[in-house]
Amino acid sequence: xIDNILFYPIFLSxxxxxxFYFSKKLVDRAERIFKKYPPSKYPKLYPKLVKxxxxxxxxxxxxxxxxxVLGLILLIAIGVWENSSEEQFPKVIPVxxxxxxxxPFILMEISCFKRFKQMREANSSxxxxxxxxxxxxxxFVSPTLIGIAIFMxxxxxxxxxxxxxxxxxxxxxxxxxxxxxxMSNLFLIGIIIWNLRGKKLxxxxxxxxRFRQIKISVSSLVLLSITMSLYFAVVAAGDKxxxxxxxxxxxxxxxxxxxxxxxxTMVQEASMEETDFEVYREDVSTT
Amino acid sequence: MVHMGHIKIxxxxxxxxxxxxxxxxxxxxxxxxxxxxxIGPGDALPSIRQLANDLELNSKTVAKAYRLLERDSxxxxxxxxxxxxxxxxxxxxxxxxxxxxxxxxxxxITTFRESGVTDxxxxxxxxxxxxxxxx
Numbered sequence: 001x002i003d004n005i006l007f008y009p010i011f012l013s014x015x016x017x018x019x020f021y022f023s024k025k026l027v028d029r030a031e032r033i034f035k036k037y038p039p040s041k042y043p044k045l046y047p048k049l050v051k052x053x054x055x056x057x058x059x060x061x062x063x064x065x066x067x068x069v070l071g072l073i074l075l076i077a078i079g080v081w082e083n084s085s086e087e088q089f090p091k092v093i094p095v096x097x098x099x100x101x102x103x104p105f106i107l108m109e110i111s112c113f114k115r116f117k118q119m120r121e122a123n124s125s126x127x128x129x130x131x132x133x134x135x136x137x138x139x140f141v142s143p144t145l146i147g148i149a150i151f152m153x154x155x156x157x158x159x160x161x162x163x164x165x166x167x168x169x170x171x172x173x174x175x176x177x178x179x180x181x182x183m184s185n186l187f188l189i190g191i192i193i194w195n196l197r198g199k200k201l202x203x204x205x206x207x208x209x210r211f212r213q214i215k216i217s218v219s220s221l222v223l224l225s226i227t228m229s230l231y232f233a234v235v236a237a238g239d240k241x242x243x244x245x246x247x248x249x250x251x252x253x254x255x256x257x258x259x260x261x262x263x264x265t266m267v268q269e270a271s272m273e274e275t276d277f278e279v280y281r282e283d284v285s286t287t
Numbered sequence: 288m289v290h291m292g293h294i295k296i297x298x299x300x301x302x303x304x305x306x307x308x309x310x311x312x313x314x315x316x317x318x319x320x321x322x323x324x325x326i327g328p329g330d331a332l333p334s335i336r337q338l339a340n341d342l343e344l345n346s347k348t349v350a351k352a353y354r355l356l357e358r359d360s361x362x363x364x365x366x367x368x369x370x371x372x373x374x375x376x377x378x379x380x381x382x383x384x385x386x387x388x389x390x391x392x393x394x395x396i397t398t399f400r401e402s403g404v405t406d407x408x409x410x411x412x413x414x415x416x417x418x419x420x421x422x
Binding site for chain 1: 297298299300301302303304305316317320325326330331332333334336337338340341342343344369
C-alpha cells in the first residue's frame with residue numbers, strides 16, 4: 001500500500017533525524033565549547049562539575065542510542081505486523097515514540113537549569129545589571145508571525161468544526177482537539193511570558209546575548225504554535241477526506257518539523273560564534 | 288548603552304553591597320539616565336516585575352523606587368499600558384527632595400541652637416513631631 005511504503009522512509013528519517021543527527025550536533029557543539037573554552041580558563045562556565053563534562057555527553061549519547069535502537073526495532077516490528085495482519089498498526093505508536101525521542105533532550109534541558117542554578121549560587125559579584133527598557137513581544141518576533149499564529153489557531157479550530165458539521169459535543173474529537181490546541185497554546189504563551197519577564201537564569205550572560213537568546217526562543221515557540229495548528233487541521237481533514245491511513249506518516253513529519261524548530265534552534269552554529277564567552281573568565285567582572 | 292539590532296538598550300547597575308539603599312540607587316540611576324538624555328520623555332520603562340527579576344531584587348524595592356519617581360514627576364504610570372518617562376522628567380530630575388529636606392532641617396536646627404535649645408531637646412521634640420505627639 002502506498003501509505004505504508006511512504007511511512008517506512010519517513011519514520012526512519014524521524015528516528016535518524018532526532019536521535020542521531022540532532023543529538024550528534026548537540027554533543028559536537030558542547031564538545032567544541034568545552035575545548036575552546038576549557039574550565040581552566042573559563043571556570044564560571046563550569047560551576048560545579050558533579051559529572052565530568054565527557055560523562056554527561058556519554059549519558060546523553062547512550063540514551064539517544066537506546067532510543068534509536070528501539071526505533072529501528074519498532075520499524076521492523078511494524079513491517080512484520082503489516083505483512084502478517086489485515087489490520088493497520090495502531091496509529092498512536094509513532095506519536096508515543098515521538099514523545100520518547102524527545103526525552104533525552106528534555107533531560108538535557110533539566111541539566112542546563114541545574115547548571116544555571118549552580119552558576120547563580122557561585123556568583124560572588126555584588127553588582128547587578130538590567131536593561132532600562134521593557135521586553136515586549138514585538139521586539140523579538142514580527143507582528144506578522146504573531147498574526148499568522150493567531151490566524152492558524154482560529155482557522156484550525158473552525159476548519160475542524162466545519163469538517164464535523166459544527167457539531168459541538170463534549171467528548172467529541174473536535175472538542176478534544178480544540179481543547180488540546182488551546183491548552184498547548186496557553187502553555188506556549190506561558191513560556192513566552194516567562195522568557196520575556198522571568199528571572200535571569202545565567203547570572204553572567206550579557207544583555208545582548210540574552211536578547212538574542214529570547215529572540216530565538218520566542219520565534220521558535222510561535223513557529224511551534226503554527227505547526228501544531230497546521231497538524232491539527234490536517235488530522236481533522238483526515239476524518240473528511242479519507243486520508244486517515246496517512247496519519248502515521250503525517251504524525252512522523254510533524255515530529256520532524258517540531259524537532260527541526262525546537263532542537264534545530266538549540267544547535268545553531270551562528271549563536272555560538274556570536275555569544276560572548278569572555279564573561280566566564282575568572283578575572284572578568286560579572287554582569 | 289548597548290545596541291541590539293535596531294534597538295538601543297540603556298543599562299543600569301546597582302551594587303547590593305553599597306551602603307546607599309537599593310531603591311535610592313535605582314532612583315539615582317534612572318534620574319542620571321534622564322539627565323544624560325539616554326532616555327527621554329515618553330520612553331517606556333520595564334515593568335516592576337521585569338526589573339526586579341533582572342536585578343534579583345524584591346518587587347517591593349522596585350515598586351518603592353517607581354512610587355518615589357512618580358511622586359517627583361520623573362515617571363508616570365499609564366494604567367495597563369505601563370510606566371513611561373514624564374514629559375518634564377529632565378527638569379524634575381534635578382530636584383533632589385532629600386537634599387531640600389536636609390537643608391530645611393539644618394536651617395531649623397541652627398535656629399533652635401541659636402535660641403538655646405539643647406540637642407537632646409531637639410531630638411525629643413523631633414521624635415514627638417514625627418509621632419504626631421507634638422500638640
